[in-house]
Amino acid sequence: MLVQVVLLSPLLLLLHAPALTQGQYDQCRSLVSTDDGAVWEQYACQPKAQTMKDYMRIRVEPPGITCGNPPERFCTLENPYLCSDECDASNPDLAHPPQLMQDRERGGLITYWQTVTWSRYPEPLLANITLSWNKSLELTDDIQITFEYGRPTVMVLEKSLNYGRTWQPYQYYADDCMEAFTMPPRRVQDLMAANVTRVICTELYSRWVGSKNDKVVRFEVRPRFAIFAGPRLVNMDGLYTRMESMKGLRDFFTFTDLRLRLLRPALGGTYVQRDNLLKYFYAISNIEVPARCKCNLHAGQCVFVDGNLQCVCDHNTTGQDCQRCKKGFKAKSWKAGSYLPTPNGSPNICAQAGTSSGSNCECYGHSNRCSYIDYLNIVTCVSCKHNTRGQNCQHCRMGYYRNASAELDDESVCVECGCNQMGSLHDRCNGTGFCQCKEGTTGTKCDECLPGYYWKQGCYPNVCDEELLMCQNGGTCFQNQRCICPPDFKGVLCQHSRCDGGKKCNHSGAAAAILSLTLLLLSPLTTLLQAAAP
Numbered sequence: 001m002l003v004q005v006v007l008l009s010p011l012l013l014l015l016h017a018p019a020l021t022q023g024q025y026d027q028c029r030s031l032v033s034t035d036d037g038a039v040w041e042q043y044a045c046q047p048k049a050q051t052m053k054d055y056m057r058i059r060v061e062p063p064g065i066t067c068g069n070p071p072e073r074f075c076t077l078e079n080p081y082l083c084s085d086e087c088d089a090s091n092p093d094l095a096h097p098p099q100l101m102q103d104r105e106r107g108g109l110i111t112y113w114q115t116v117t118w119s120r121y122p123e124p125l126l127a128n129i130t131l132s133w134n135k136s137l138e139l140t141d142d143i144q145i146t147f148e149y150g151r152p153t154v155m156v157l158e159k160s161l162n163y164g165r166t167w168q169p170y171q172y173y174a175d176d177c178m179e180a181f182t183m184p185p186r187r188v189q190d191l192m193a194a195n196v197t198r199v200i201c202t203e204l205y206s207r208w209v210g211s212k213n214d215k216v217v218r219f220e221v222r223p224r225f226a227i228f229a230g231p232r233l234v235n236m237d238g239l240y241t242r243m244e245s246m247k248g249l250r251d252f253f254t255f256t257d258l259r260l261r262l263l264r265p266a267l268g269g270t271y272v273q274r275d276n277l278l279k280y281f282y283a284i285s286n287i288e289v290p291a292r293c294k295c296n297l298h299a300g301q302c303v304f305v306d307g308n309l310q311c312v313c314d315h316n317t318t319g320q321d322c323q324r325c326k327k328g329f330k331a332k333s334w335k336a337g338s339y340l341p342t343p344n345g346s347p348n349i350c351a352q353a354g355t356s357s358g359s360n361c362e363c364y365g366h367s368n369r370c371s372y373i374d375y376l377n378i379v380t381c382v383s384c385k386h387n388t389r390g391q392n393c394q395h396c397r398m399g400y401y402r403n404a405s406a407e408l409d410d411e412s413v414c415v416e417c418g419c420n421q422m423g424s425l426h427d428r429c430n431g432t433g434f435c436q437c438k439e440g441t442t443g444t445k446c447d448e449c450l451p452g453y454y455w456k457q458g459c460y461p462n463v464c465d466e467e468l469l470m471c472q473n474g475g476t477c478f479q480n481q482r483c484i485c486p487p488d489f490k491g492v493l494c495q496h497s498r499c500d501g502g503k504k505c506n507h508s509g510a511a512a513a514i515l516s517l518t519l520l521l522l523s524p525l526t527t528l529l530q531a532a533a534p
Helices: 002-006 010-021 177-181 223-227 236-245 509-530
Strands: 029-033 037-042 057-062 072-074 085-087 127-137 143-147 154-162 168-174 216-219 252-265 283-286 289-294 298-303 308-313 370-372 378-381 400-402 414-416 423-429 435-437 454-455 459-462 477-478 482-484
Touching: 127 308, 168 177, 168 216, 289 298, 308 482
Parallel strands: none
Antiparallel strands: 029 037, 057 127, 072 085, 127 252, 127 289, 143 216, 143 283, 154 168, 154 252, 298 308, 370 378, 400 414, 423 435, 454 459, 477 482
8 A cells, every 4th residue: 555655646746735734634644755755744633523423322310310101291381281292111202212312303303302300399300411432532613402392490511531430510501600500600702711711600591581492502612712713713723722832721622421410490480380390301302512533633534443433543653542652663652743833733653662762772662761881781771661660671660560461562561569558568569469468468459357357457366256256255246356245244255254253243133232322312302302392
């Protein structure tokens, strides 16, 4: 294939030139003519934007929030007392499952997901919709959610950067931002370059105006782009320059998952009408997420393979997001491509091992330079990174062990031992990650106790247990740490009698004696109280 491309005519090379000057970063490389012949010129590149709703996985919570099981009647805000509609999960014509949020409407028939009605008012009607792609994406235009029968009066759009492990708010929506979230309402149009990534609360999409056409809720991306690229987004160089220079800007438009938290449905007025709760519910007919695969400017294409989006990586990179260098190309640390200088950017290509240093020393990509030690007559790697050490950065630092599933040139080749400080003798472990444990302690990280020991900031021998060190004379073992003895007995295992000579104590007699003494002491007080009474 390479030979065929090299034989391209000069005319075809000229045809590629206009695309390169547009600055859209859709090409990773191009063949150019030089005095030495045709050579590849590399560029920063990214996939084209597309609608991502075809690839998203939808999860709706809590269980049972989708209407139809059991079948249920509902009304609409436009006709609140004509409750002739029905949701029935067992009937395809009356069902409203979650997948109808991402289908393509055909023949003018609008299909939508719908929740149960607010029959349990005043208990809140809450629903979460999680959209997942198992891939890092970058927004390229406004997110649009189309609600049928009224937009929610309160909701939150959240995003995750780590596949749903943690979440952060993207935008708040409410008919009264101060009441719902104690935040003043803001418009995206009022943001400036310095606060373009601010999380705001907007009232624009939540107030009821009684129009069937007011269905869409937006997360506005284009107005944020326009702050740097102009109202018509013609100055994209300005946007790309800010993407590189402004900390956190690229991350603001990046996500792996989105989540809608629906907190209060459309009311159709100021108050909830308790006499007709069948008109309150959520219904979504469409979700549009215009975005591109995040490939760190190392890929011009993104394909759908085995149910997942995957960057077609260039520049000697690999990974789902082109987030690391290929094996054999780790002579220097991986780095994302750069939009600068426009219009072609900097590809930051992963270099082949051995090409970044003047010596022949192999450092497996964990060091950028080598040093010659004269008296030993060896060349050694300097300042090994990624928790490696050794002449060739081929060993792991103390407190780390070799990841058996990673190649020697992988940045994650050394894994921290993570030994429990209370249970281990030191922070070092063997080649399989097992720490050296103190007496009575076990487990890979020395954070568990052997039988016969209990954990209390380390493992200590059981004082008592239910097998070998049983509490005697009716005593009970408390957390393996001590015996709780009955009144007659004492000792570590309740093995000693409290009575002289080992005779059994007569608690009934003692109790009677104590009661008599108590009455004797109280009798003068009783006499005084009776005398003082009128």
